[in-house]
Amino acid sequence: MTAAPVLVARSARAGSQPVGVWASLLRHPSGRAGLAIAALLALVALVGPWLTADPNQTSYDTQLAPPSAEHLLGTDQAGRDQLARVVAGAQATLGAALTVFVLVGVIGVVVGMVAALAGGWVDSVISRIVDLLLGMPSLVLALAIVGTLGPSLRNVIIALTVSGWAYLARLARSHALGAHDRPDVIAARMAGVGRVRIAVGHVLPGVTVQVAIAATMELSAIILGLSALSFLGLGVQPPTAEWGQMLAESRFALTQMPTLALGPGLAVMLAVGAAVLISEALRDVVDPAWRRG
Amino acid sequence: MNETNGVVTAPVLSVDGLDVTYANGARAVRELSLALGDGECLALVGESGCGKTTVARALLGLLPRRTRVAGSVRIRGTEVVGASSRRLRRLRGTDVAYVAQDPYAACDPLRTVAHHVEEGWRAKGQRPPDGQVTARLAELGIEDAQHRSRLRPHQWSGGMLQRATIAGATVHGPALTVADEATSALDADLSDGVLAALRAASNALLLVSHDLALVAKHADRIAVMYHGRVVETGRTGDVIGAPRHPYTRALLLAAPRPGAGLPRELPGTPPSLADSLPGCSFAPRCAHSGDQCRELLPLLADGVACHAVERS
Amino acid sequence: MTGPVVEGSGLSVTYGQRGHVHHAVIDLTVAVHPGEIVGITGASGCGKSTTLRLLAGLEQPHAGTVRLGGADVWAGGRTPRPPRPGYVMPVFQDPVASLDRRWPIWRSVTEPLTVGRPRMSKQERMAAAREHLARLSLDHLDVRCLPTQLSGGQCQRVAIARALVAGPALVVADEPTASLDVTTAAGVTRVLREAADQGTALVIVSHDQDRLSVLADRILRMNRGRVVAEEVLRPLVHARRGTDE
Numbered sequence: 001m002t003a004a005p006v007l008v009a010r011s012a013r014a015g016s017q018p019v020g021v022w023a024s025l026l027r028h029p030s031g032r033a034g035l036a037i038a039a040l041l042a043l044v045a046l047v048g049p050w051l052t053a054d055p056n057q058t059s060y061d062t063q064l065a066p067p068s069a070e071h072l073l074g075t076d077q078a079g080r081d082q083l084a085r086v087v088a089g090a091q092a093t094l095g096a097a098l099t100v101f102v103l104v105g106v107i108g109v110v111v112g113m114v115a116a117l118a119g120g121w122v123d124s125v126i127s128r129i130v131d132l133l134l135g136m137p138s139l140v141l142a143l144a145i146v147g148t149l150g151p152s153l154r155n156v157i158i159a160l161t162v163s164g165w166a167y168l169a170r171l172a173r174s175h176a177l178g179a180h181d182r183p184d185v186i187a188a189r190m191a192g193v194g195r196v197r198i199a200v201g202h203v204l205p206g207v208t209v210q211v212a213i214a215a216t217m218e219l220s221a222i223i224l225g226l227s228a229l230s231f232l233g234l235g236v237q238p239p240t241a242e243w244g245q246m247l248a249e250s251r252f253a254l255t256q257m258p259t260l261a262l263g264p265g266l267a268v269m270l271a272v273g274a275a276v277l278i279s280e281a282l283r284d285v286v287d288p289a290w291r292r293g
Numbered sequence: 294m295n296e297t298n299g300v301v302t303a304p305v306l307s308v309d310g311l312d313v314t315y316a317n318g319a320r321a322v323r324e325l326s327l328a329l330g331d332g333e334c335l336a337l338v339g340e341s342g343c344g345k346t347t348v349a350r351a352l353l354g355l356l357p358r359r360t361r362v363a364g365s366v367r368i369r370g371t372e373v374v375g376a377s378s379r380r381l382r383r384l385r386g387t388d389v390a391y392v393a394q395d396p397y398a399a400c401d402p403l404r405t406v407a408h409h410v411e412e413g414w415r416a417k418g419q420r421p422p423d424g425q426v427t428a429r430l431a432e433l434g435i436e437d438a439q440h441r442s443r444l445r446p447h448q449w450s451g452g453m454l455q456r457a458t459i460a461g462a463t464v465h466g467p468a469l470t471v472a473d474e475a476t477s478a479l480d481a482d483l484s485d486g487v488l489a490a491l492r493a494a495s496n497a498l499l500l501v502s503h504d505l506a507l508v509a510k511h512a513d514r515i516a517v518m519y520h521g522r523v524v525e526t527g528r529t530g531d532v533i534g535a536p537r538h539p540y541t542r543a544l545l546l547a548a549p550r551p552g553a554g555l556p557r558e559l560p561g562t563p564p565s566l567a568d569s570l571p572g573c574s575f576a577p578r579c580a581h582s583g584d585q586c587r588e589l590l591p592l593l594a595d596g597v598a599c600h601a602v603e604r605s
Numbered sequence: 606m607t608g609p610v611v612e613g614s615g616l617s618v619t620y621g622q623r624g625h626v627h628h629a630v631i632d633l634t635v636a637v638h639p640g641e642i643v644g645i646t647g648a649s650g651c652g653k654s655t656t657l658r659l660l661a662g663l664e665q666p667h668a669g670t671v672r673l674g675g676a677d678v679w680a681g682g683r684t685p686r687p688p689r690p691g692y693v694m695p696v697f698q699d700p701v702a703s704l705d706r707r708w709p710i711w712r713s714v715t716e717p718l719t720v721g722r723p724r725m726s727k728q729e730r731m732a733a734a735r736e737h738l739a740r741l742s743l744d745h746l747d748v749r750c751l752p753t754q755l756s757g758g759q760c761q762r763v764a765i766a767r768a769l770v771a772g773p774a775l776v777v778a779d780e781p782t783a784s785l786d787v788t789t790a791a792g793v794t795r796v797l798r799e800a801a802d803q804g805t806a807l808v809i810v811s812h813d814q815d816r817l818s819v820l821a822d823r824i825l826r827m828n829r830g831r832v833v834a835e836e837v838l839r840p841l842v843h844a845r846r847g848t849d850e
Binding site for chain 2: 648649756757758759786787788789790791792794795798812813814815816818819820
């Protein structure tokens with residue numbers, strides 16, 4: 001068998017080995033940076049609260065203290081340790097952002113696939129709803145929803161989900177429709193494979209990856225939207241710490257203690273940065289690597 | 294360059310020991326040497342991934358950055374390897390021209406065909422002389438060129454449009470024309486006409502192709518590439534009529550011929566360009582390979598690089 | 606089964622509207638018998654690909670009928686009804702794109718076998734894939750490979766294995782060797798010939814007339830939607846069918 005060794009040489013070729021999305025993400029420079037920041041933020045959110053002071057412990061002796069060895073980021077108007085509040089805010093902010101991220105992703109994929117698969121009037125109705133939602137400024141829509149439901153973190157999550165899934169659903173629908181004429185799908189159809197099995201086996205994986213990329217790009221918008229709504233006082237309720245709300249409070253002390261905005265501001269920046277880096281890396285990794293091998 | 298008796302007999306193209314390694318480690322061209330004289334047509338033939346397109350790109354100075362290039366490529370005596378982009382720009386069009394594979398992809402769909410032909414002059418900051426566009430198109434066998442040149446590319450057939458891109462590429466009568474698979478995007482029965490037109494419009498012509506049978510009808514000489522190296526080269530009649538390298542024979546046997554039986558396949562796949570085998574790259578697929586072939590690289594001697602030929 | 610595998614009669618397809626009408630296929634009649642290879646050739650835009658889609662039951666003709674195994678495919682209206690699932694199977698031009706790039710090849714090859722048998726285990730499917738790939742002399746392939754790890758010729762033979770695995774009556778191939786190197790195209794040509802020798806009917810669209818002339822039993826030359834010439838190269842189809850029975 002002369003062909004065998006040649007074949008081994010070929011498949012052992014550097015770069016031809018199709019590696020998983022995770023592994024290639026780790027190889028990508030900005031993917032690595034993004035994942036590192038994300039891991040750091042996750043660690044802070046999970047472990048941080050045990051290491052820092054009580055974020056809700058008020059102390060009216062040390063209001064608006066400057067950064068010091070005792071309070072690394074200073075204290076706020078109520079004398080609470082700002083570092084402890086930034087760390088505590090990580091859980092609220094990132095937890096809410098990730099919840100919205102997962103919700104919009106899942107709803108987007110499911111609704112988009114159903115529209116593409118069902119076709120006919122189902123598709124028309126879904127597409128009109130999507131068009132309607134995309135026609136509205138998403139933050140205004142979210143504001144209106146929280147305004148109706150009342151301010152709370154849960155309602156902010158609902159509002160951002162309602163205003164965020166439409167774009168992803170449209171994306172999922174167009175990718176699913178595009179798969180209809182793919183050779184592997186035609187072959188499956190001619191072999192007699194059922195529509196649902198084709199959709200799950202051949203179409204869903206590709207659509208999921210594309211939506212995941214787009215949703216990761218939206219993650220930064222979600223974090224900012226969350227902070228914006230909290231900033232307006234519609235998100236978490238005091239005394240729970242949340243970055244957007246902390247930024248809003250630091251505004252009142254901007255002239256007296258400008259460093260107060262530093263902690264939550266940097267935290268939002270890091271989280272958004274990580275999301276942007278990961279989404280860019282994901283796009284690079286999934287597209288050319290899969291196509292060219 | 295080669296001055297004999299005071300007369301400059303610089304060949305149009307001389308490639309000497311060209312070696313190209315891409316940034317990803319693929320060594321696509323290995324110690325390759327070629328020469329091409331005035332009015333001559335050389336076909337560079339090989340399967341996909343043999344490095345033939347890389348040779349074409351190297352001649353045009355179109356290799357990506359961070360590619361390591363060694364050896365020398367001279368066009369009319371001017372060194373291309375390591376030349377500045379300004380110098381390369383000056384070479385293109387006047388000394389070396391390029392004809393792409395897919396004429397529709399090579400043309401801007403919003404511009405007329407005449408615009409694309411005129412581009413040859415505009416690229417050099419000149420105004421196209423009156424009537425020249427029509428004349429050039431007519432020379433390449435396009436009827437009613439006056440009217441047709443005002444149409445857009447999609448209104449032209451592939452074979453005709455490829456003739457127009459040839460006309461545009463050769464307006465300055467370049468010394469060398471490089472055509473990379475110039476007919477593989479066209480219907481098979483149009484290929485011969487386009488290649489004949491290409492030959493007529495060019496001085497020296499390098500045809501890069503995977504189709505040995507097709508180029509055999511148009512080229513004076515053939516060089517067969519495998520894994521970055523030329524394994525056999527010679528006059529077209531000799532290479533086709535009496536192929537000596539086992540790979541050349543396999544290529545000819547694999548092509549279907551009317552009246553003959555089923556074409557014979559060559560088992561296995563070529564080694565990756567990132568790998569280097571100690572001996573002959575073709576040895577793993579070769580029916581005549583011996584121990585020597587696996588250990589020692591055969592050198593091109595008398596137009597063929599094969600230990601089995603040396604032995605006999 | 607002695608009748609033709611596929612029979613198209615009076616097929617016409619017209620595209621376009623508002624006075625700008627393009628007749629892709631005009632009044633085309635053709636029948637393909639078991640074990641026969643029919644080649645269709647012609648310049649681009651002559652209607653050969655449309656004809657292939659018609660015979661495969663992938664496109665509904667505007668006039669005429671397509672009978673697969675004697676039954677009108679379009680009898681049920683807008684949904685094609687082949688005699689059984691997998692009666693017609695396709696082979697495409699781009700070998701890499703014709704396989705799901707996320708699936709190891711054992712999954713692609715055995716997908717047609719799972720129709721009506723969704724509970725086939727992974728072990729069974731891998732074994733079946735190995736067996737069928739061996740028939741196309743691809744027994745050295747690791748069935749866990751992804752399409753991107755294979756060469757074009759290997760992918761195309763895997764795609765042919767998928768087309769043949771469930772025993773189709775007809776295989777339709779659109780330029781099956783056009784994007785392959787000549788050395789690997791030869792292997793694909795042989796595999797297609799062997800499929801016909803085992804009784805599968807093939808319709809192959811190709812611009813490569815030399816290849817069709819060594820591969821096909823009959824060549825239809827098309828121009829502007831019509832068959833303008835029919836060349837019978839090997840009138841041995843009926844004889845071969847006789848020995849099979």
